Amino acid sequence: xxxxxxxxxxxxxxxxxxxxxxxxxxxxxxxxxxxxxxxxxxxxxxxxxxxxxxxxxxxxxxxxxxxxxxxxxxxxxxxxxxxxxxxxxxxxxxxxxxxxxxxxxxxxxxxxxxxxxxxxxxxxxxxxxxxxxxxxxxxxxxxxxxxxxxxxxxxxxxxxxxxxxxxxxxxxxxxxxxxxxxxxxxxxxxxxxxxxxxxxxxxxxxxxxxxxxxxxxxxxxxxxxxxxxxxxxxxxxxxxxxxxxxxxxxxxxxxxxxxxxxxxxxxxxxxxxxxxxxxxxxxxxxxxxxxxxxxxxxxxxxxxxxxxxxxxxxxxxxxxxxxxxxxxxxxxxxxxxxxxxxxxxxxxxxxxxxxxxxxxxxxxxxxxxxxxxxxxxxxxxxxxxxxxxxxxxxxxxxxxxxxxxxxxxxxxxx
Numbered sequence: 361x362x363x364x365x366x367x368x369x370x371x372x373x374x375x376x377x378x379x380x381x382x383x384x385x386x387x388x389x390x391x392x393x394x395x396x397x398x399x400x401x402x403x404x405x406x407x408x409x410x411x412x413x414x415x416x417x418x419x420x421x422x423x424x425x426x427x428x429x430x431x432x433x434x435x436x437x438x439x440x441x442x443x444x445x446x447x448x449x450x451x452x453x454x455x456x457x458x459x460x461x462x463x464x465x466x467x468x469x470x471x472x473x474x475x476x477x478x479x480x481x482x483x484x485x486x487x488x489x490x491x492x493x494x495x496x497x498x499x500x501x502x503x504x505x506x507x508x509x510x511x512x513x514x515x516x517x518x519x520x521x522x523x524x525x526x527x528x529x530x531x532x533x534x535x536x537x538x539x540x541x542x543x544x545x546x547x548x549x550x551x552x553x554x555x556x557x558x559x560x561x562x563x564x565x566x567x568x569x570x571x572x573x574x575x576x577x578x579x580x581x582x583x584x585x586x587x588x589x590x591x592x593x594x595x596x597x598x599x600x601x602x603x604x605x606x607x608x609x610x611x612x613x614x615x616x617x618x619x620x621x622x623x624x625x626x627x628x629x630x631x632x633x634x635x636x637x638x639x640x641x642x643x644x645x646x647x648x649x650x651x652x653x654x655x656x657x658x659x660x661x662x663x664x665x666x667x668x669x670x671x672x673x674x675x676x677x678x679x680x681x682x683x684x685x686x687x688x689x690x691x692x693x694x695x696x697x698x699x700x701x702x703x704x705x706x707x708x709x710x711x712x713x714x715x716x717x718x719x720x721x722x723x724x725x726x727x728x729x730x731x732x733x734x735x736x737x738x739x740x741x742x743x744x745x746x747x748x749x750x751x752x753x754x755x756x757x758x759x760x761x762x763x764x765x766x767x768x769x770x771x772x773x774x
Contacts (some may be wrong), residue, residue: 376460377758378473378716381481388724394482395759395766397738399723400745401478401486403589403641403683403712405699407458408490408512418511424504428511430490473526477715478526479758484725484742485751487528488520488557491717493534494591497560502536509534513548521553528749530556530587530639535563538571545578555749556585558641561616562593568627576629580636585681585748590617590643617643618651621677625655628668630676637748639681642714645699646688652677652702678704681748683712684740685721697731706736710745 368506379386408415412428413504419425478486493512496505514532519529531548533541541557548554557579559567579586592612594600599615617640624630624638652674659666659673669676682703689696703709714720726740746753755763 363727368460370467376458378459378461378476379480380436382477385478385722388722389480389482390762392482392724392727394723395755395762397482397727398742398746398753398755399485399711400479400558400749400751401483401713401715401740402639402710402745403489403685404483404486404715405489405491405717406474407492408470411468411470411515411519415508415511415515418514419507420510421503421507424507426700428508429442436581445446467523468519470520471527474527475524479756481713482759483713484754484756484759485526485528485745487530487745487749489529489558489589490532494560494589495562495593496532497535497563497591498593498595502534506535506537506540509540509544510547513544517548517551517554521551525553525754526654528553528555528751530554530558530585533559533575535559535565535567538575541572541575542578545582545584549578549582555751556583556587556639558560558587558589560591561588561620561643562591562596564613564697567620567622568623568629573632576633576636580633583635585637585639587639587641588617589641590614590621592616614643614647618647619650622643622655625669625673625676626659626666628666630679631668631670637681639683639710639748641683641710642685644686644688645682645684645696645703645709648682649699651703674702678702678708681708681744682708683710684726685712685714687721687725689725693731696729700732706732706739707744709740710748711741 384561388409416425416428461473463469474486474488478484490512493508496508499505510548516529516531521529531544531554533544535541545557576586581757590613592599592604592608594602594608594612596612599608621640629636655673659669663669666673687696699705711723711726713722722742726737729737732740742753745751
């Protein structure tokens with residue numbers, strides 16, 4: 361290795377370090393004394409493709425396992441993901457420089473990187489989701505979706521969740537195969553760190569069809585939430601009309617959850633499974649008042665179309681849970697305040713960063729809001745998730761150290 365190469369690699373290791381990238385976030389955490397607040401991030405991500413060779417070893421089918429090991433999961437690989445170019449712009453430096461970040465040999469790389477950003481943001485517990493694998497719902501080979509779902513979930517439980525109590529997950533369900541979903545719930549429902557299950561909302565299956573009723577009953581019986589995680593696909597026929605990423609991203613992440621929300625409500629799922637908690641993830645908040653008003657208006661004129669509903673659609677929506685990111689509040693703060701009122705935010709809103717994606721939100725997006733009191737802020741930042749997922753409110757080691765230092769300084773001052 362020549363001197364020029366060594367210097368470049370040393371520079372890369374310094375620049376592409378999570379702690380360096382999130383230096384300002386760490387300063388916010390100290391200034392706002394987040395050590396006084398239990399913070400749960402209900403939607404964060406890792407890049408499971410960096411460990412794809414490990415995951416591939418968990419695939420049961422030897423043919424799929426061989427294919428996955430040699431093709432990988434990137435564009436054109438086993439999942440045939442539709443491409444986007446969101447990774448080339450934004451606030452956070454990500455693919456492909458992420459691989460340059462230096463970590464110790466143990467614990468697992470994903471644990472180290474997760475805890476680095478969690479400590480910088482002031483997050484005590486994070487619910488972690490995959491990233492490229494969310495596109496599995498668009499894979500035309502459903503056996504690939506099922507095979508990788510089981511493999512990823514086993515790898516995640518064995519390698520990450522069993523080893524680190526600060527990291528939780530709602531496990532991926534291959535929604536095209538209802539029976540496979542039930543097998544996943546049965547196999548992983550009691551595993552350490554599993555706090556629920558998740559469906560990627562960019563699929564073309566009807567969530568009200570009879571084959572899914574067994575799955576919903578299993579989740580309700582286990583008191584485990586079902587999440588609908590938004591995404592987008594440029595392959596959608598209507599979204600193909602867009603020619604800019606800003607359009608497909610802005611519409612896609614809301615549209616898929618709006619569609620599944622409408623089907624969930626008008627087909628009476630909240631009445632059929634009244635104790636099943638649903639979480640609507642990564643589609644922001646601006647669409648919710650629209651859906652409440654629009655569906656209530658339609659329902660009052662055509663109640664016979666939704667015969668199972670005993671209340672207005674908005675009444676059921678106010679009992680659902682929503683993650684905060686991306687919280688649309690660029691100019692009209694009053695609109696956001698009204699949205700908080702309409703969704704009962706102090707009890708139903710869950711903070712999420714969506715880290716490390718380019719449109720991430722820091723805890724300050726909630727902490728700095730002027731129109732809710734401190735108790736509501738604490739609920740949204742962590743208290744609501746604590747109740748929903750039955751979590752132990754344990755502060756991170758970094759926060760515990762800050763509290764101890766404050767106590768020691770107070771004693772010394774006295």
